[in-house]
Amino acid sequence: MKRQGIIFDMDNTLLQSSIDFPKMKRTVYELLVEFQLCEPTLEWQGKTASQLIELGRQSGRLTPSMEQRIWDEVGQIEKEGMHGAKLENNVVEVLTQLKNNHSLVILTNNASIAAEEALRETGIVDLFDAIYAREHMTALKPSPSGILSILGNYPNLGPDDWIMIGDSWIDGKAAQDARVDFIAYRGKPDEMERHYVSPIAWVQDCRDLLALPYFVS
Numbered sequence: 248m249k250r251q252g253i254i255f256d257m258d259n260t261l262l263q264s265s266i267d268f269p270k271m272k273r274t275v276y277e278l279l280v281e282f283q284l285c286e287p288t289l290e291w292q293g294k295t296a297s298q299l300i301e302l303g304r305q306s307g308r309l310t311p312s313m314e315q316r317i318w319d320e321v322g323q324i325e326k327e328g329m330h331g332a333k334l335e336n337n338v339v340e341v342l343t344q345l346k347n348n349h350s351l352v353i354l355t356n357n358a359s360i361a362a363e364e365a366l367r368e369t370g371i372v373d374l375f376d377a378i379y380a381r382e383h384m385t386a387l388k389p390s391p392s393g394i395l396s397i398l399g400n401y402p403n404l405g406p407d408d409w410i411m412i413g414d415s416w417i418d419g420k421a422a423q424d425a426r427v428d429f430i431a432y433r434g435k436p437d438e439m440e441r442h443y444v445s446p447i448a449w450v451q452d453c454r455d456l457l458a459l460p461y462f463v464s
Contacts, residue, residue, distance in 0.1 A: 249463050252404055253345060254397060254422075255375075256413030257355040260432050261338055262365055266328025268296070274320050275299040282313050295417060296321060297356055297387035318358075325357050329365045341453045342374045348463035350404075352397055353378045354411075354421075356387045389420035389442075394427055410447075410461055419444035430456070 258264035276291035276299055284303045285291075291299060300317060303309040345351060351374060355362050359380035366372035377400075384393040398406060411422035412430045416438050422429040423444060431439060431446040432453065439446060448459055456462065 248407060248461070250349065250408060250410045250428075250461050251463075252350040252352065252397075252401060252409040253462075254352050254354050254394060254409060254411045254427070256411075256415065256418045256432075257353050257357065257362060257365070259335075259414045260412060260418075261335055261342075261353070261371065262329075262332045262369060263335055264328055264332055266325055271296045271321055271324045272299060274324065275303075275317055278313075278317050278320065279303050282309070284308055284313075295387075295389070297389075297417075301386060322358050322361065325361045329357070329361050332365050332369065334369050334371065335453060337452060337454045339371060339374075341456060342371060344457060345462060346374050350401065351375045354388070354393045354397065354418075355379070356381050356417075358382070388415075389417040389424075391421045391425035394421055394425035398425065398427075412456070416442040416444045419446060428461075430459070430461075 255261055258266060272291060272294065275296045276289065279285040279299060280287050284306045342351065353375050357380055359378065359382050362378055362380050363372060379393050379397055381387055383396055386392045406426040409427045410430060411418055411427050412432055413419065414432050414434055419429040419431065419439060420442055428447045429444065430448045430450060432450055434446065434449060450456055
């Protein structure tokens with residue numbers, strides 16, 4: 248079935264991000280401990296920053312000021328990692344061709360201001376119909392919240408009309424839980440398997456997307 252809409256992850260799918268995600272996770276964990284929202288013995292290494300923040304929310308003791316401090320720290324790490332970001336190889340060529348017959352949307356856990364700045368600096372912001380950042384979600388990926396928000400804004404298209412492309416299991420999990428198929432871009436098979444994510448295709452270069460049967464040529 249040909250898809251009419253394509254949802255792209257941003258970091259390490261479109262852009263070569265140098266965001267220090269281990270540092271981000273450690274920072275969030277340390278703040279949760281400081282705020283006494285989790286035990287120091289929490290095995291935080293296997294969780295994403297968004298999952299750690301959700302743990303803080305689930306404690307029922309995360310105040311708005313605490314959460315704002317966490318996001319301020321996360322935002323600073325994002326800003327440092329996005330500075331001078333470069334495009335993945337062949338991105339402009341592929342996006343330009345896909346845009347002729349598809350709605351292109353970005354879904355990122357980053358803040359809107361950081362995402363839009365990076366996309367503007369790399370010259371691809373105008374190739375997308377919309378950018379959905381963390382401000383547009385009730386919960387970050389791996390939650391399907393962002394994808395469901397996108398689907399809600401395209402009432403004439405159903406989940407089967409969309410496909411998600413990303414490098415991480417959190418992209419695949421979000422897609423699957425929204426009943427949208429997922430293509431792994433340079434994904435790690437063991438990581439996908441560990442989180443029960445089953446991509447319908449694997450690609451190593453974005454030009455490989457053009458050879459797949461899911462898109463209108």
